[in-house]
Amino acid sequence: MKRTETYLLNMGPQHPSTHGVLQVKLTLDGERILKAEPVLGYLHRGIEKLMESRTYFQCLPYTDRLDYISSMNNNFGFAMAVEELAGIEVPRRAEFIRVIMAELNRINSHLIGIGTLANDLGASTGMLYCFRDREYILDIFNEVCGARQTFHYIRIGGVAGDFTDKARELTEAFLERVPKFLSEYDQLLTGNEIFTRRIIGISAMTAKEALDLNMTGPNLRATGVARDLRKLDGYSVYGELDFDIPVGEHGDNWDRYQVKMKEMAESAKIIRQCLDKMPEGLIMAKVPKMLKPPKGEVYSRTEGTRGELGFYIVSDGTTKPYRVHIRRPSFVNMQGLDLMCRGMLIGDSVSAYSSIDPIMGEVDC
Amino acid sequence: MEISFLSGLALWLRGEIYALTGLPILSDLALDIIGIALLLGIISMAAIVFTYGERKVCAFMQVRIGPNRVGGRFGLLQPVADMLKLMSKEDIVPEGADKVLWALSPALLFVPAALVYAFFPFDAGAVLADVNVGVFLLFAISGQAVLPFLMGGYASNNKYSMVGGFRVVSQMISYEAPLLFSLLGILMITGSMRLEDIVEAQSGGLWFIFLQPLAFVIFLISAVAETNRTPFDLVEGESEIIAGPFTEYSGMRWALFFLAEYANLLTAAILATTFFLGGYLGPDFLPGFVWFGIKAVLMVFVIMWFRWTFPRTRVDQILTFGWKAMLPLSILNVFLTGVVMCALGLV
C-alpha cells in the first residue's frame, strides 16, 4: 500500500514573499497544504508598554510605527481617541485636511498591496508601476509634513502643518493621474488570463466564516458584507461626503483585489470632494501643553486600510496614559490565513499572504 | 549544398591546412576543433550579451534605465562585473548535501545545452555536424536537460530545492511531447529531417510561420516551458520556492546553471528561426548568417518580452494546459497538415 508522509515546510521569517518577518509553518502533503500556522512576534517592540511611560503627545510618533505603510491612519485613530477622552474640538479645516491625508494614505497602501500581489505572482513589472505611481503621493506628503513614511502629521487637536497651495496643486495633478494608472493596471493585470486564473476562486471565504473570524476591512467586504466604519460611524467629516463601498461576492483573492482597486477610485472621489469643501481657518485647536485628560476610558475605532483600527485608552488623570490597547486589523485578520491556505498549493499560499496584506509592524505591535 | 560565405571560408581553410600538412585526417580534425571553439565562443558570448540584454529589456519595460554605472553611460561592462562578482563569491556547500551529485549537476546540465549547437545550420553548408536525422538527434539530446535539475534539487538537502526538482521534472517532460508534435507538420511538408533541407524548403519567402501558424504558437509556448522561463518559470519561482533546484548554489556553480539557462534560451530562439522563420534565408544584401543572427535575436527579445509581462502560472495549471491543450492541438495540427497536403496532392 503506498504510504505518503506529510512534511513541515518553514516559510519565513526570512522569505521573499512573506510580507515582513512573518513565519508560516506549512504542513504539506506533496504540494497541497494541510495546515498553515502563522508564527508571530518577530517584530514585537512592545509599543503598548512604551506608551504607558510617555505623555500623550510623545505616544503619537509610536503610532507611526504600527502600520508603517499607512501611518497617517494610525495617527488619525490615536488623535481622535485622545480628543474624545479630553473633549477637544478640532477645527473644520483640520478635519478636512485629515480626511485628505488619510485617503491619500489609503491609496498609497492599496498600491503597495496590489504591487506586492502582482510581484508574488511573478509579474514584477506590475509592482514597478505601482511603486512609480506611489511616488507622486509621497511627494505630496513630503511637501505637507516633511516626511515620506512616518509622518507624525495628524496631532492631538488638529494637524501639524497647513495644506499649502503647492500641496493642493500636487494633489490636483495626482487626482488626474488616478484614472490613468487604474486603467493601466486593468490592462496589465486584471485582463491578463494567467493573472485571473491564478487568483479567481483561490482561498474563497464565505461571509459567515469571515464574520466569525472577526475579519474586517477589504477582506470582509470581499465576502459581500458592506461594513465600512467611515459609513457606519461617520466619524470626522466622513458623514458629509458621499462615496460608496465596493463589495465582492465570493470572498476569494479576485474579489479582494477588485475591492482594493475600486476603493482606490472611491478614495480619489473623497479627496476631490474634500478639496472643494475645505474651508479656510485654523488648523490646530487650543490644546493645553500639559494635557491631563479626565480619569476614565475611551475606545475609538476608525477604518484603517486593512480593517477596523481601534484605540482603547484608559487614563488615570495624569499626563501619561495608564493603559493603551491597539486593536490591530492585520493581527485579527491573520486568523483567516489558515482557512485561506488549507487545501491550496504552495503557489496559492503566497497569493493568500499578499491578499490579506498583513503589515508585520501592525501584527506584532 | 551551395557555397555560402562561411562554408567557403571553411573549405578554403581546409585546403590551406591540407596543403601545409598533407594529411586529410589532420585538416578535418583542425576544422572540427575550430568549429567547436567557435560554438563555445557563441554560447559564452550569448550568455554575456543576454544577461546584459535581459537587464536592459527588463528595465526599459519597467520604466527604468537599467545598468548605467559600470562601463560608460550604457553600462556595457555590466556582464563582466557580474562575472567577477560571481567569481569572488564564496562557494558554500550545504551541510548534509550529497557532495558528488551536488557538484556534478551544473556540469551535467551544461553538456546537452552545448551539444545541441553542433546541428544548427548557421549558414548554407556551415554546420559542424551535418546529420541527416538532425531533428531527431536534436531533441534526443535536449531531453537530457531534465536530470541535472533533479540531481541539483535532490542533492542540496533543502526542502525548497526538492520541491523545485519535482516541479522541473513534471514540467519539462509534459512539454517535451507537444514540442515534438508541433514540428511533425513541418517534417511532413519537407519530407526530410535534415535541418538544412528544412531551411531550404522555406526558400522563396514561404516561411513555415505562414504555412503552420498553429504549430508556431504551440512550438513557442512549449519552447518557453522547456527553458523554464515565465510564464512557466515555476522551477525557480523566486516568490514561492526561492530558487528551486539552485537555491543552495552560489558563486561559479550558480553561474554555470545561469550559463546553461541562457544557452537553452538561445537554442529555443535558434530552433524557432530554423523551423519557422527560414533560418539563413533572406534578401541577399546581407550574408546568410547575419539574417540568421537577426531573426534569433528577435526571437530572444520576444521570449524576454513574455518574461517581463506575464505572471507565473501554477504547477497544476501548467500540467493540465500542457496535456489537455497543447498536445491535442499539436496532434490536430498534424492531422490538418495531412488533410491539406492530400487536398493539394503533394502526397
Added chain:
Amino acid sequence: MFGKGLLTGMGVTIKHFFGKKETFCYPEEKLPMAEGFRGGDLTMDWRVCIGCQMCAMACPNKALDLTVVTDAKKKRHMKYYIHKTGRCLFCNLCVEVCPVHTLQWDKNYANSTWNKEDMVHDAMTDKDRADLDIFLSDVEKKAKAEAEAKAKAEAEAKAKAEAEAAEGKPETPKAETKAAPPKPEAKAEAAKKPAAQNAAPDAEKKAAAAEKKKGGEA
C-alpha cells in the same frame, strides 16, 4: 479569444519600453526635498539657546543628551548637544517645543554610518565650544569687574555717609528737620550713582557684543 488579455498586457509593456523613463541617477541628481523636510542632523545656535532642556524632555525616545554650563551671571549655555540619530524618531517634537526656535534640520538625509556608535552627532562643533569658552571667560571678567566696582562704590558711599553723620551730630536739635531733606538727597545721589554705574557696564557689554559679533563674522 484566450490570448486577448495577454496581448493587451504585452501592449502596455512595449509602450513603456519605448516610453519615457522615470529613473533619476541618485548620486548625481538629488531629489529636491521640501523646505519642511525633517531629516539629517539637528543644528542649533548656542548663542540663542537658553539651555532650558525642553527639547530633551519632549523627546519620546531620549535621543538628546545635553550638558549645560551656567556662566557667572547665572545664565545657562549649551556645552554638548549630543543628538543620537540612531534613536531619533524624526518626529519634530523638539523643534516645535523649543521656546527660542533655534533647532533646525540640516536636511542632509545621507548620513548613514558603518556602525551604530557613529550615529551620534554633536550639534555643537568644537569651534562653537571655543567661542563659548571665550564668551564665558569674558562674562566672568566683566562680572568680577562689576563686583569690584560695586564694592568700591559701596565703600565710598559708606565713607561719605560717615562723614555726613559726623557733621550732623553737633546741631542735633535742628537735625530732625534737616535730617529729613538730606536723606532723600542722599537717596537721589545714590540713585544717580548706581544708574551711572549701570550705564557704564551696559556700554561696556554693548561694546563686547559688537566685538564678539565682529569676531563671529570674521
Added chain:
Amino acid sequence: MKQRYLTAEELARIKGNFYTVSIDEEEKPPIYVSPEEFIPLMQLLKTNPRLLFTHLSCLTAVDWKDTIDVVYYLFSEYLGAYVVVKVKTIRNHPEIPSVTSVFPGAEFEEREVYDLMGVKFTGHPDMRRILMPEDFKGHPLRKDFKYEKPAPPKATRVSGEEEEADA
C-alpha cells in the same frame, strides 16, 4: 462616534435574570460580571433578537494593582449601539472562561492577553504565547514586570577541531 451607548433601561433588562451582574450609576456604566455567568451573558448579548451584539470589536485586559480586568467591547449594527463587558479576576492566578465558544474570532486576541497579561482562558483551542518566544518568563504588560536581559547564548562551534583552538 455615532454609535450610542446602551440606555439605562436596556441595561436593566439585560441585568434582569443575572444576579452576579452589577452595573453602577455612571454615565456609560460597563457591565461587571463574574466569570461563572460570563459565557451565558455573552450568549445572550449575541443571540438575543432584540440585542444582536454580533461584533466583538476589542478584547483586552487592564492591570489595576489589585485585580486584572478583562474588557470586552461589543458592537451591534441592529441597535447602532455598543456595550462594555468587564470581568474582574484575582491578580496572582487569573482564570476566566474563553469566549471563543461564542466568538470564534477572539482566539488570537485571547492568546495575546494571556501572553502579555497572564490571564488564562479555560476552553481556548490552543492556549499558547503568541508574540513572546515560548520560553519567555513573566508577562510584560503587567505593572510589576521586571525585565532582566537574558545572557547572550554561548557561541557553540559545530565542527570538531577548532574548538580546542578557541577554548
